[in-house]
Amino acid sequence: MKTLTFADLIAQQTGFAGEGRLTDFVSRYDGELYFGDRLNLNRLARQHGAPLEVVYTPQITAQVQRMIGWAEQARAATEYPAAFHYAYATKANFAAEAVQTALAAGAHYETSATADLIIAHGLWRQGILPADRLICCNGSKEPAYRDAIRNLRLDGCETVIPVLDDLDELRDLITTPAPIQFGVRERAAGNRDGRHPGNDRFGLTTAEIEQAAELIADSHHTLVLYHAMIGSQIEDEAHFLTTLRASIENYCRLRQRVPTLRYFNFGGGMPTSGYQLTFTFDYQRFLSRLMATIRDLCADYGVPAPELIGEFGRYTVATHSAYLVEVGSVKAGHAGQPDWYLVNGSMMVMLPDTLFVSGQEFVILPLTDWDKPVRPVRLAGRRTCDSDDIYPRPEQAPLWLPATEGGLVLAIFGIGAYQQMISGRGGAHHCLTPEAARFIVEERDGRLSSRITPQQDQATIMRLLGYRPQPTALPLTLPFRQPVRPAVLPARRRMRERALSV
Ligand SMILES: Cc1ncc(COP(=O)(O)O)c(C=O)c1O
Numbered sequence: 001m002k003t004l005t006f007a008d009l010i011a012q013q014t015g016f017a018g019e020g021r022l023t024d025f026v027s028r029y030d031g032e033l034y035f036g037d038r039l040n041l042n043r044l045a046r047q048h049g050a051p052l053e054v055v056y057t058p059q060i061t062a063q064v065q066r067m068i069g070w071a072e073q074a075r076a077a078t079e080y081p082a083a084f085h086y087a088y089a090t091k092a093n094f095a096a097e098a099v100q101t102a103l104a105a106g107a108h109y110e111t112s113a114t115a116d117l118i119i120a121h122g123l124w125r126q127g128i129l130p131a132d133r134l135i136c137c138n139g140s141k142e143p144a145y146r147d148a149i150r151n152l153r154l155d156g157c158e159t160v161i162p163v164l165d166d167l168d169e170l171r172d173l174i175t176t177p178a179p180i181q182f183g184v185r186e187r188a189a190g191n192r193d194g195r196h197p198g199n200d201r202f203g204l205t206t207a208e209i210e211q212a213a214e215l216i217a218d219s220h221h222t223l224v225l226y227h228a229m230i231g232s233q234i235e236d237e238a239h240f241l242t243t244l245r246a247s248i249e250n251y252c253r254l255r256q257r258v259p260t261l262r263y264f265n266f267g268g269g270m271p272t273s274g275y276q277l278t279f280t281f282d283y284q285r286f287l288s289r290l291m292a293t294i295r296d297l298c299a300d301y302g303v304p305a306p307e308l309i310g311e312f313g314r315y316t317v318a319t320h321s322a323y324l325v326e327v328g329s330v331k332a333g334h335a336g337q338p339d340w341y342l343v344n345g346s347m348m349v350m351l352p353d354t355l356f357v358s359g360q361e362f363v364i365l366p367l368t369d370w371d372k373p374v375r376p377v378r379l380a381g382r383r384t385c386d387s388d389d390i391y392p393r394p395e396q397a398p399l400w401l402p403a404t405e406g407g408l409v410l411a412i413f414g415i416g417a418y419q420q421m422i423s424g425r426g427g428a429h430h431c432l433t434p435e436a437a438r439f440i441v442e443e444r445d446g447r448l449s450s451r452i453t454p455q456q457d458q459a460t461i462m463r464l465l466g467y468r469p470q471p472t473a474l475p476l477t478l479p480f481r482q483p484v485r486p487a488v489l490p491a492r493r494r495m496r497e498r499a500l501s502v
Helices: 004-012 041-048 058-078 096-102 114-126 143-156 167-173 196-201 206-217 239-257 283-301 314-320 419-423 457-464 493-496
Strands: 026-029 033-037 054-055 084-089 106-109 133-136 161-166 181-183 224-226 263-265 309-314 320-333 339-343 364-366 374-381 398-403 411-412 435-445 447-453
Touching: 004 398, 033 041, 041 054, 041 320, 041 435, 058 096, 058 114, 058 283, 058 314, 084 096, 084 314, 096 114, 096 314, 096 419, 096 435, 106 114, 114 133, 114 143, 133 143, 143 161, 143 167, 143 364, 143 457, 161 167, 167 206, 181 206, 206 239, 224 239, 239 283, 283 309, 309 314, 364 398, 411 493
Parallel strands: 054 435, 084 106, 084 309, 106 133, 133 161, 161 181, 181 224, 224 263, 263 309, 339 374
Antiparallel strands: 026 033, 054 320, 320 339, 320 411, 364 411, 374 398, 435 447
């Protein structure tokens, strides 16, 4: 019987023939992996070694523009009479290159905290966040967050929309002399399906929404937005639609009494393709069905169809970055158990959702050795000594990866949303795992440009922890791997890479 190779396995799982586009974010040509069909990851590993974080921002542009395109088609197909607005939920990744790329692609802005809004204010002043973009402010608002909203509004920004999470926020913000456009967040949506108990804390009850509407009606402000978010990474289209339906009806009832209401905001939840090679979700069909549902319900209630806002977090950024890590050593598993591939990083630092989100998956592909037989393995982070520093988790099936004695470089995809924000950027991490070097690619006028920031060094980690620099006690940098192979490029690959000015 023929031994199963990694290429066979992928072909079995996905039908991929070995060359061409594997997903909407990764391709393979001449046996090498490409990010966004353009950036050669094998070459980056040869040039810069691993671990390496690769940030490919044109993927963000593609995500935003694709969704806006699907929404346009859905609007045309359903004759939906109002606009669709794409907002980037910046909490998924606050990095300047991520936020600015999303804005340049046309996104509106959704904030979750004081510091987030202060960044938005700065971008708005610089014109990077254009004046016509909405700034939806979600989350529970401490006094500093409310001050940041007030400051932005008093600075002249008319498009900042505080989405009320409790009535105290309104009692405070209502004193702002400039008229504010308010939103209300529906509390019932958060855990309507019983799947998201943590979401139950957000938003207002029906009675509180009534009160907010009355208070606003008696002021110089207006109520313009109704927010109903039902969860995150919702891959079941029918469930997404049925769960939102009750919120749409609530919108309609409120709209009958509040003529200034004009936006229905369904929040986050749009799934990303970044976690599974076999992911499928028909975004355009979902938007068409959503628009048709809203159109019909609004007609039933005799109110105009609202402008639609989606706040896209993981959909926008999950697929725009990847980690390259190297299997440094292989340790035998116990009898009958998969072996351990020990990688030069930390799973729990790089992928904290492996701990927080039950069953969370990531797409992991070897850069080479697709023709080698596969074996079941688990990855373990060699830079911590923590028994939780493993992926897949014990309750998940092992990975099937090419056999190696070490030296195999793996690309871990789907890490661009939440992972780095939860783990923190620039801090001292678990077991002092240094942050990998970061290779950032951006696109301007069709040309790619790149920059690299080095791996976090020992002196930085020590300073953060309050140690005095001890230049002689420890090397300032951890050993950085040399290129694994000379970068001799076949002609076709050279052509592809010429597009990239590194
Ligand atoms: C109010 C709000 N909008 C949008 C999002 C983004 O969600 P997702 O990453 O599922 O798109 C979140 C995430 O927590 C949120 O709280």
